[in-house]
Amino acid sequence: MVPLANGIPKYVLNLAADLPGNQVPLTPWAEAL
């Protein structure tokens, strides 16, 4: 098997690539990183 995406593997770059606004619900701790 191989990931479906062609070209640059977008989920390697950003797992949230297909989420609205590329946003994930970060905690304050994570936002501060």
Next chain:
Amino acid sequence: METSGKDYPASRCLPPGVPNITFAPHPFKIIQMPGLVVILHEALMTFRQIFIDGRALPEEAEPTWMGYSVGTWKGNQLVVQTTGFNDKTWLDITGHPATEALKVTERFSRRDLGHLDLEITIDDAKAYTRPWTVNVGATLLPDTELIEFVCNENEKDQPHLVGQ
């Protein structure tokens, strides 16, 4: 690029972790046998063991890069839960964090002979205020085989990476 992943673990030939390994642009092979599913990833020559013999997740697994995985069949869907991660992996090159609290749930479904659907839920209460889910897929590569991937042989990229 300011965010070219200098500190991304895989840029130093370290295991990418779960689910990041799944998205590497390299093939992987799923081997199913009674009580166990093994995924061989060409990327960094990494493997996963998914125990489907009915055992529970350990309450305190030894922290590892790839975690400890158990799976159960729900009809034609394999549901895999993985915990026991160290806090050294990133979810992606962007740097979405993962901590030792990470629990990944993967739902593997074979839509047809050539396509695998995969729903991945990230649950890490230290890094995220609620679980979140992405849906990805993979295609069958018939009549091929995995080849060696020796990351740190003649590796020359890492010193040139910048950013985080």
